[in-house]
Amino acid sequence: MPYWAKTYGPGVAKAVAVDKNGDIIVAGYVEKDDKDDGFVARLDRDGNVKWFKVYDTGSKKEYKWDRFKDVKIASNGDIIVVGDTDSFGAGGEDVWVLRLDSNGKVKWQKTYGGPDHDYANAVAIAENGDIIVAGETRSFGVGEIKRWGFTSNVWVLRLDSQGNVKWQKMYGGSDDDEANAVAVAPNGDIIVAGHTSSFDGAWLLCLDKHGNVKWQKVYKVPQEWAGFYSVSVLPNGDIVVGGRVTLEEENEKLVLPWILKLDSNGNIKWQKSYKGDSEDPSDKVSITTLPDGSIVVATWTWEFSAGVPNVWVLRLDKNGNVKWQKTFSKGDDDKANAVAITPNEDIIVAGRTYSTGTGENIWLLRLPPDGNLPGCDFCNDSNAQVMDTNAEVHNTHCEVLSGVRKYQVEVEEGLIFKKKRKEWRTEKAPLVVMNSKATVKSLKITPEVQYYFNPEIKQNIQNSISFNIPQLVEGADSIIKLTAKNDFTNSLKLSLDLSSNDFLDLETTNLEFPELKKGQKVSKSLVITPKYAGSFDFRVKIKAIADGIELETEKVIPVEVAERTAQAYAMPQTPATPPTPQPVTPTPTPSPAGVQLPADFPPQLAYKYADVELIGKGGFARVYKAKRKDGKVVAVKIPLSLDENTGKAFLREITNWLHLKHPNIVRLYDANILPIPFLEMEYCESSLEKLPKPLPVEVASYIVFNIAEGLKYAHSKGIIHRDLKPSNILLKNGTPKISDWGLSKVMTETHSTTLASFTPFYASPEQTSRRFGKPDHRSDIWQLGVIFYQLVTGRLPFEGDDLIEVVSRIATDEPIPPGELNPEAKDVEHIILTCLRKDMEERYQSVAELQFELATYLGVRYKRELKRSITVNDAPRAAFYAGKLMLMFLKMGDLKEAYKYASDLKFYARGELTKDVESLAEQIKLRLEEGLSFAGEELLAKAEVIAHKVSLGFGEV
The missing domain is CATH 3.30.200.20 (Phosphorylase Kinase; domain 1)
Structure with a gap:
C-alpha cells in the first residue's frame, strides 16, 4: 500500500473517515475572498481524487462562514456531514446537516437552530442509523445575558435517517459550555465530550438513547484550564478521551495534549499528558483507537521545531505509553485536525499546511502503522516526555432543558428606594428546522505531492534481480548468473550481499551493480561450491537506491544440492563380532544376519536398531x-x-x-x-500436516491450546522454536507434540555465526525483514497463529505464486478474517488475528496470554456440553468434558477450578478410573490447602493419562 503526503488546494480539512473499501472521505471548508464554503472529497487509497465537491450556499454576504466540521459514513455508504452555516436558518448561525450518497450527491440538507448562534462540532451514527449531532447553542438552554449575548450550552440532537428530530436537549450551567466530540457506546449510550466554564473543566456526559443523563463528570486540574476535543469508546465500554490541559512547569504555563482512559462509568483508569507545547488550549487533539486498545493521537506542536507549528502524531499502547511519536512539517505553520484508521491499520491524518507558499492548504498524510516514511525529508522523531497528570473528578449537576430558554435578568423594586435583584425568566424557544439549498459544485483538484512511497517498490526491486542457477552438486564448482534489470524506475543502483548462504563457498559475498537507467540490464557471474547436499534457501540481501530512496530487502530462492555419491557416509571397516564397549566409544558392526536396512541408513548404527524404515x-x-x-x-x-x-x-x-x-x-x-x-x-504416528482441514473450531482450539502449553514450557527455559509448522507438530494418541528443535535459539544468546532459516509460509514479518524488529518468543506466537488459521480455514493466511510473493504479502497484506472463510471460526477470529499482528508489540506478549484467551473460549463450550450431558444423563460424555475442563484448568494453574471438575469427574468416571480420579482430586486439594498455584509436572502427567483414558470411553472421540 502506498504512503503519501498531498495537498488539495486552498482550505482546511477538519474531519476524515475511511470507507469499508478503503476510500478516504475528507470534509472541511475552502476559502475564497473571505467566504468559506463546506467541501467533501472522496479519495482513493492512493490519495487520488475520485470527486471533490463544494456545497455553495450562494450567499452574497461580504463575509460568510459555511463550514463542515465532522463527517461519518453510514452503514449503507451514505456520507453524513455536519457543521454550521450563517447563510441559511433561523438566525445567526445554525447547525447544518447534510446526507450525501457515496458520490457526494445531496439526499437531504437541513438547518437546525434558533434566533441566536448555534454550532455543530461533531456527529456519530447509532446502530439503528439515527444521527447524533453535538455542539453548542446560544438560542436555547440556561445561562446569563452577557455583553456579547447569551452564554452557550451543550446541545445534542438525535435525528432519524431522514433528518427529522427525535429529540434535542440542552445541558449546561450559567456560563459557557460546549460539546466538541460525540460517540455511541456498544450498549447504545451516547458519550459527549467538551469543555465547561460553568463547572470549570473538561466535561463528559453519558446519556441514554433518549438523552437522559446517566452520569456527568468534570475533570480538572486545580486552577488550570482543561477541555476535551475527541472521544472514542472501546468494545469493552472503556472510554478514551483526548484534549488539552494547562500545566505549570518551572513557572511556565504549558498547554499540552492530554489523554485519559476511563471505565464505562467515567472513572479514571489512567491519565497522561505529553510534553509538546501549544499556544492555544482550543487547538484540537484528535484521537482514534484500534481493536487492540492502542491509541493514535494527531495534533500539532512547536516543541520540536524551529518555532513553527508541526503536525504531531503519536501512537500509544493501551496504557498510554508512547510506541512512537513523529512530527511532519515542510517548514511553516502545519496542523492536524483529524485522524482515522484504514482497514489495514494505516493512519490517515487530515489538517492544513502553510508550507506550500500559497497560503492555507488542505493537507492529508497516509502513514504506515509504525509511522515511518522512508526517505521523507520533512518527517522527524519527537521525544516528548510522558507525564502522569492529577486531574480531579467531580460529579456535575447541569440543567437539562428542551425547547425553552432560561436566563437571569435584573429588576428594580420599590418606589423611592429602588433595589435591584436577579430574577430567572423562562420563555419558549422553538427549534426551527429548515431545508437548506446549497448547490453542489464539482471541482477538478489535482493534488500536489509532497511525498510518495510505495512499499511495492520492494517487490519490484526483488523482481529486478534474476538468477540462472544450474544443477548443484555437493562439493562441485558451479557458475551462477545474476542479472539486474531496471524496468520500473528512472534510476536504480543495487548492491547484493550473499554472506548468509552458509551452505556455499563463494568467490565473493558482495556484488555491486552500476546505476541502471530505466530499460537497462547488467549480468554478473559467480563461482560457488556447495558444501553439502540437501534443500536450502539461497538468500540475497539487496540494498537499493531507487530514484534517490534507499531501501533494503531480501530475495530467497529454494535450491536443491544433489549428493556427490549415492551413499551418504564412508563405510569404515567393522569387525565380524558384536561390539564390545570400550572406554571411549563402541565399535560398530555390520547388520546382523537376515536384517535388512535401508540403503541410506548408516550401518554404524545397525547394532542398535531393527525394523528400520525411512519416514x-x-x-x-x-x-x-x-x-x-x-x-x-x-x-x-x-x-x-x-x-x-x-x-x-x-x-x-x-x-x-x-x-x-x-x-x-x-x-x-x-x-x-x-x-x-x-x-x-x-515416535509419533502422525502430524498436523496429515490431518484433513478445516478441523472443527473447538478441536483446532484445543490442539493449539496444547501446543501453546509446550511452547510456554520451552519459553520458560529461554528457548524459542522459530520454525513451527504442521509437519513439526507431531501427534501421539491425539496429543500434539512439538518436534524439530533444530532451528531453536536460546533467547539470551548474543552471538551467532549463521542466520536462522525458516519456512516462508509460516515466517513472521520480523523473520523476513528486520524493519519489523528482532525475532523473539513472539515469533513463535505468530507461527502458532498461522497454524491455527490453517486448521480452521483449510488455507494459509498468506499465499502466492512464489515464495517472494508470499514473503511480500506477509510484510504488507492483512489476512482475510477467518470468519469470512469459515463462519464457525468467528468466535476465535480475534485470537488468530491478534497472533498475526505485524507489530510484535500488538501480538500476545506471552503464550500464557494466548492460552488464557483459548481457555476462555474452550471453557464456555466445555461447560455448556458438560451441562447438556448431565441433563440427558450421558455419563461417558459428562466424564469426557469434566476431564477436559480439569486438565485445561490444571495447565492454566487454576487449581480451584481444576479441583471442581476433578470432583465432577469422580462422579462420572467408571471402573478402575474412579480410584485414580479420587487420588488425583486429593492431590489437587492438598496443593490448594498448601496455597500452591501450580500443578507440577508429575500431577499434570497423571491428569493427562486419566483424561486420555476417559476420552477412550467416549464414543465421539
Missing part, C-alpha cells in the same frame, strides 16, 4: 522409524551430511532439546556424535 526427509536430516533392542519403537534422526557447520547445528539441537521434557514436546531419548551423529526420540 521423512528434510533439508537437514532423514528420520527413520526403528525398533530398539529392548523392543521400544523410536524415531531416529540422522544428518544428511557431515561437516563443521552441520556439526554445530547438530550440537545446538542436542543442547536445546535435552533441556525440554514436557508432554507436549517430543521426548529426546538418546543423542550422540559417535559413532556418527544421531538423535533417538519419541
Whole structure:
C-alpha cells in the first residue's frame, strides 16, 4: 500500500473517515475572498481524487462562514456531514446537516437552530442509523445575558435517517459550555465530550438513547484550564478521551495534549499528558483507537521545531505509553485536525499546511502503522516526555432543558428606594428546522505531492534481480548468473550481499551493480561450491537506491544440492563380532544376519536398531522409524551430511532439546556424535500436516491450546522454536507434540555465526525483514497463529505464486478474517488475528496470554456440553468434558477450578478410573490447602493419562 503526503488546494480539512473499501472521505471548508464554503472529497487509497465537491450556499454576504466540521459514513455508504452555516436558518448561525450518497450527491440538507448562534462540532451514527449531532447553542438552554449575548450550552440532537428530530436537549450551567466530540457506546449510550466554564473543566456526559443523563463528570486540574476535543469508546465500554490541559512547569504555563482512559462509568483508569507545547488550549487533539486498545493521537506542536507549528502524531499502547511519536512539517505553520484508521491499520491524518507558499492548504498524510516514511525529508522523531497528570473528578449537576430558554435578568423594586435583584425568566424557544439549498459544485483538484512511497517498490526491486542457477552438486564448482534489470524506475543502483548462504563457498559475498537507467540490464557471474547436499534457501540481501530512496530487502530462492555419491557416509571397516564397549566409544558392526536396512541408513548404527524404515526427509536430516533392542519403537534422526557447520547445528539441537521434557514436546531419548551423529526420540504416528482441514473450531482450539502449553514450557527455559509448522507438530494418541528443535535459539544468546532459516509460509514479518524488529518468543506466537488459521480455514493466511510473493504479502497484506472463510471460526477470529499482528508489540506478549484467551473460549463450550450431558444423563460424555475442563484448568494453574471438575469427574468416571480420579482430586486439594498455584509436572502427567483414558470411553472421540 502506498504512503503519501498531498495537498488539495486552498482550505482546511477538519474531519476524515475511511470507507469499508478503503476510500478516504475528507470534509472541511475552502476559502475564497473571505467566504468559506463546506467541501467533501472522496479519495482513493492512493490519495487520488475520485470527486471533490463544494456545497455553495450562494450567499452574497461580504463575509460568510459555511463550514463542515465532522463527517461519518453510514452503514449503507451514505456520507453524513455536519457543521454550521450563517447563510441559511433561523438566525445567526445554525447547525447544518447534510446526507450525501457515496458520490457526494445531496439526499437531504437541513438547518437546525434558533434566533441566536448555534454550532455543530461533531456527529456519530447509532446502530439503528439515527444521527447524533453535538455542539453548542446560544438560542436555547440556561445561562446569563452577557455583553456579547447569551452564554452557550451543550446541545445534542438525535435525528432519524431522514433528518427529522427525535429529540434535542440542552445541558449546561450559567456560563459557557460546549460539546466538541460525540460517540455511541456498544450498549447504545451516547458519550459527549467538551469543555465547561460553568463547572470549570473538561466535561463528559453519558446519556441514554433518549438523552437522559446517566452520569456527568468534570475533570480538572486545580486552577488550570482543561477541555476535551475527541472521544472514542472501546468494545469493552472503556472510554478514551483526548484534549488539552494547562500545566505549570518551572513557572511556565504549558498547554499540552492530554489523554485519559476511563471505565464505562467515567472513572479514571489512567491519565497522561505529553510534553509538546501549544499556544492555544482550543487547538484540537484528535484521537482514534484500534481493536487492540492502542491509541493514535494527531495534533500539532512547536516543541520540536524551529518555532513553527508541526503536525504531531503519536501512537500509544493501551496504557498510554508512547510506541512512537513523529512530527511532519515542510517548514511553516502545519496542523492536524483529524485522524482515522484504514482497514489495514494505516493512519490517515487530515489538517492544513502553510508550507506550500500559497497560503492555507488542505493537507492529508497516509502513514504506515509504525509511522515511518522512508526517505521523507520533512518527517522527524519527537521525544516528548510522558507525564502522569492529577486531574480531579467531580460529579456535575447541569440543567437539562428542551425547547425553552432560561436566563437571569435584573429588576428594580420599590418606589423611592429602588433595589435591584436577579430574577430567572423562562420563555419558549422553538427549534426551527429548515431545508437548506446549497448547490453542489464539482471541482477538478489535482493534488500536489509532497511525498510518495510505495512499499511495492520492494517487490519490484526483488523482481529486478534474476538468477540462472544450474544443477548443484555437493562439493562441485558451479557458475551462477545474476542479472539486474531496471524496468520500473528512472534510476536504480543495487548492491547484493550473499554472506548468509552458509551452505556455499563463494568467490565473493558482495556484488555491486552500476546505476541502471530505466530499460537497462547488467549480468554478473559467480563461482560457488556447495558444501553439502540437501534443500536450502539461497538468500540475497539487496540494498537499493531507487530514484534517490534507499531501501533494503531480501530475495530467497529454494535450491536443491544433489549428493556427490549415492551413499551418504564412508563405510569404515567393522569387525565380524558384536561390539564390545570400550572406554571411549563402541565399535560398530555390520547388520546382523537376515536384517535388512535401508540403503541410506548408516550401518554404524545397525547394532542398535531393527525394523528400520525411512519416514521423512528434510533439508537437514532423514528420520527413520526403528525398533530398539529392548523392543521400544523410536524415531531416529540422522544428518544428511557431515561437516563443521552441520556439526554445530547438530550440537545446538542436542543442547536445546535435552533441556525440554514436557508432554507436549517430543521426548529426546538418546543423542550422540559417535559413532556418527544421531538423535533417538519419541515416535509419533502422525502430524498436523496429515490431518484433513478445516478441523472443527473447538478441536483446532484445543490442539493449539496444547501446543501453546509446550511452547510456554520451552519459553520458560529461554528457548524459542522459530520454525513451527504442521509437519513439526507431531501427534501421539491425539496429543500434539512439538518436534524439530533444530532451528531453536536460546533467547539470551548474543552471538551467532549463521542466520536462522525458516519456512516462508509460516515466517513472521520480523523473520523476513528486520524493519519489523528482532525475532523473539513472539515469533513463535505468530507461527502458532498461522497454524491455527490453517486448521480452521483449510488455507494459509498468506499465499502466492512464489515464495517472494508470499514473503511480500506477509510484510504488507492483512489476512482475510477467518470468519469470512469459515463462519464457525468467528468466535476465535480475534485470537488468530491478534497472533498475526505485524507489530510484535500488538501480538500476545506471552503464550500464557494466548492460552488464557483459548481457555476462555474452550471453557464456555466445555461447560455448556458438560451441562447438556448431565441433563440427558450421558455419563461417558459428562466424564469426557469434566476431564477436559480439569486438565485445561490444571495447565492454566487454576487449581480451584481444576479441583471442581476433578470432583465432577469422580462422579462420572467408571471402573478402575474412579480410584485414580479420587487420588488425583486429593492431590489437587492438598496443593490448594498448601496455597500452591501450580500443578507440577508429575500431577499434570497423571491428569493427562486419566483424561486420555476417559476420552477412550467416549464414543465421539
